[in-house]
Amino acid sequence: MKDRDSEKFIHALENDDTETLLSCRKSDLHCHAGKSCRREWLCERLNASIPAPPERFDGLTGMQTWFEQNIKPECAGFTGNILRWEGAFMEAGRNDLARLVLIFGTSDVDGAGGIGPFAGLIRDMNRKYCPQTLLEPELTFVSSCSAKEEAARMDEYVSSGVFRSIDVCGGENVQPVEAYLPLYRKAEQYGLLKRMHAGETGSAEDVERAADVLGLDEIHHGIRAAASSRVMRMLADRGIRLNVCPTSNVMLGFVKDLASHPVRILIDNGVPVTVNTDDLLIFGSTVENEYRKLYRAGTLTAEQLDEVRLCGLGPCLRA
Numbered sequence: 001m002k003d004r005d006s007e008k009f010i011h012a013l014e015n016d017d018t019e020t021l022l023s024c025r026k027s028d029l030h031c032h033a034g035k036s037c038r039r040e041w042l043c044e045r046l047n048a049s050i051p052a053p054p055e056r057f058d059g060l061t062g063m064q065t066w067f068e069q070n071i072k073p074e075c076a077g078f079t080g081n082i083l084r085w086e087g088a089f090m091e092a093g094r095n096d097l098a099r100l101v102l103i104f105g106t107s108d109v110d111g112a113g114g115i116g117p118f119a120g121l122i123r124d125m126n127r128k129y130c131p132q133t134l135l136e137p138e139l140t141f142v143s144s145c146s147a148k149e150e151a152a153r154m155d156e157y158v159s160s161g162v163f164r165s166i167d168v169c170g171g172e173n174v175q176p177v178e179a180y181l182p183l184y185r186k187a188e189q190y191g192l193l194k195r196m197h198a199g200e201t202g203s204a205e206d207v208e209r210a211a212d213v214l215g216l217d218e219i220h221h222g223i224r225a226a227a228s229s230r231v232m233r234m235l236a237d238r239g240i241r242l243n244v245c246p247t248s249n250v251m252l253g254f255v256k257d258l259a260s261h262p263v264r265i266l267i268d269n270g271v272p273v274t275v276n277t278d279d280l281l282i283f284g285s286t287v288e289n290e291y292r293k294l295y296r297a298g299t300l301t302a303e304q305l306d307e308v309r310l311c312g313l314g315p316c317l318r319a
């Protein structure tokens, strides 16, 4: 399969032509709203200097500590949060994103003053900075939450139709996946796409279990599935797409380097994969740069990367 940008995209990768890569249609289906602007952009807006992150973090906790110590003091509170959202929309415009899944928490909605003002805020930013981008807001819950309590008040967040999908993030195996069933049942009731962070640190079997128990449509990360042919076959057969974030995996120490990133094994086994940024403000790699880096590291060919790009432009593949 190819589209009108395929040839130009493949050539741009082969010639390391960033400008052309930026102009090709792409998607970012896994980015956390409050951490998805470019650091350089934020420094300029704040007239502040935020140090570059270390090459490697000590896992998710190390990353969060760095964020709290280096970013939060420069742009604190809800105003700081909104500024970082603005940067995420700016980046979507700069990178000509056709689809953008921005992940928000319920506290983001509360901070904006409720679902009405929240919807207005993100709609205005979408129109102003990236009118060509289809915004698909995702509502996430932290893995340590009480799913029963969250599900009981979920209607106020999802009934207006602003959110297109739900997610659980913030560390795996904090509770058995069955604990999240109330959230995913509610998502089904509202026709929301069901995603979850799984298989970033957890095992291939954890990915399988989450997909089975919660009926997931897509998985954020899911890279550990590469350790099991059986689980990869299940993902391929069901069309469960993995929204992978290569630089994030390397910087958090979950993958040794890009050249050995499991994305190649996943693709060789027919698993649908997309490439995304996760937390651009922290990992510092924009969407076009993720493609560029995977090509330069020899992880995937330019043609394979074009297939990945096309995969991210299409709808959910779940059979």
Ligand SMILES: [Zn+2]
Binding pocket: 030, 032, 169, 197, 220, 278
């Ligand atoms: Zn994530």
